[in-house]
Amino acid sequence: MLAIVCPGQGAQKPGFLNDWLDLPGVRASLAAMSEHAGIDLVEHGTVSDADTIRDTAIAQPLLVAAGILAAQQLGADDHALHPARSADVLAGHSVGEVTAAALAGVLGEEDALRLVAVRSQAMARAAAAEPTGMAAVVGGDRDEVMAAIARHDLTPANINSAGQVVAAGAAESLAALREDAPAKARVIPLQVAGAFHTPFMAPAREELAAFAPELTAADPAPALRLLSNAGGQLVETGDRFVELIVQQVASPVDWEACMREFAEAGVTGILELAPAGTLVGLAKRELKGVALQSLNTPEDLEAARAFVREHSARLTDTPSALTEEN
Missing domain, CATH: 3.30.70.250 (Malonyl-CoA ACP transacylase, ACP-binding)
Incomplete structure (x- = not known):
């Protein structure tokens, strides 16, 4: 059983998208996402320095875009390998929940980037x-x-x-x-701008609540378990996801509970999308015996694809997905 996880703020590193730009269509995809997010994701993912990308209003859209991009490339040659079709469990840490929702089909790419733009700017204002x-x-x-x-x-x-x-x-x-x-x-x-996921973020929560009606949220696929940072609870509807993501900015992130759900679900492998390292590091200490794989650069793609094929129960159950369009 396969869990695909999406990292949160702090995982970004200067230049971490450089190698991805060598792949066909990636620059155009990032340019389109930049339009939705309102920032230049190509510049910030390639040449901006550590201080620049530490800015909440830049870091969060950059992380969501990176996760979407990595997922697209994971399934570029075999659409069944995209997380929407291959993951048994999807979860993200903090802003990674927006990435996970996009990969689960709960949010379209445009809505995911618009949401994270509003979220990041609201949190930055509250932190200041x-x-x-x-x-x-x-x-x-x-x-x-x-x-x-x-x-x-x-x-x-x-x-x-x-x-x-x-x-x-x-x-x-x-x-x-x-x-x-x-x-x-x-x-x-920690080198962060403020007290995220606490009552200090109440103004940001109010801004998100005002924006939420603009989102179009679908339900995750019945075979896919989308987990929330709110105690690791299962998110079964798009409306529930929107409700939880609004609350999340001023509420604790319980990643330990998500990992506990991985164990109880029988997860055998965890794949962390770019920029990977933090969540597989936590899993290495907490989930002994579970296989781990990072997808950081295009050089990791073949290993990641093999890892997905090895651990995904959904691929075994639905071989016809190999012919579906992404």
Whole structure:
């Protein structure tokens, strides 16, 4: 059984789309997505520096575009390998949920890029309102970690794994947490613009709620399990996805719950789309015995395609999909 996962903000690296531009049609595809997102994705994916692409309003559309692009190329020679037809489970971390929804057919490409443009700009504005941030708490006892986060009026914004929780909130509270780190835990400041997935993002949530009626959302295919960061719950309708993605900007991301759902569903292989590394890294520590594959560059495509064929239960069940159009 195959899970395809889509990374969140922080996974982007300068120049990470350079190699993809050598493939036929990629530049034109990125140009079209740039129109929908309102930024130059070719420039930011190839020549922009780390500080530029750290900007929330740039990073988020860039990540969604990269995931869509990688999925398109995965199925370029065999349409059945596209995640919409081959994935048994689809999930994304934070903004990666928008990518996953696009790959599941819940959102069209244009709507996905329009949504992430509104989302990223709204979150950037909310982050600029007052000094806030995020810090990863790595190691320590989970109960003690959560108690320390609460003691300093912070929010567990990302529950990434058994050994990693990201605390978020006011800058002075994060500084206090660093001075009062839980036993056997490290507090590592993250280079992000603000306290994402906390009540500080309430203004962004309101902007998304106002935009949401402009989206056309379809239901995922019945054979495809689309998971939400909200406790790993199954998203069965397009309307539910829109409701959850609006709430998500001001609510915690529970990736640990998503990985727990992978295990309970019997996932045997996890493929992370570009820019890959973060989510397969978490899975390596949490899901022992599950095969892992990263799709970062065109050089990874053949290995990724073989990985999909090996692990996808849907391909085994629906061989006729080989002749379908993408």
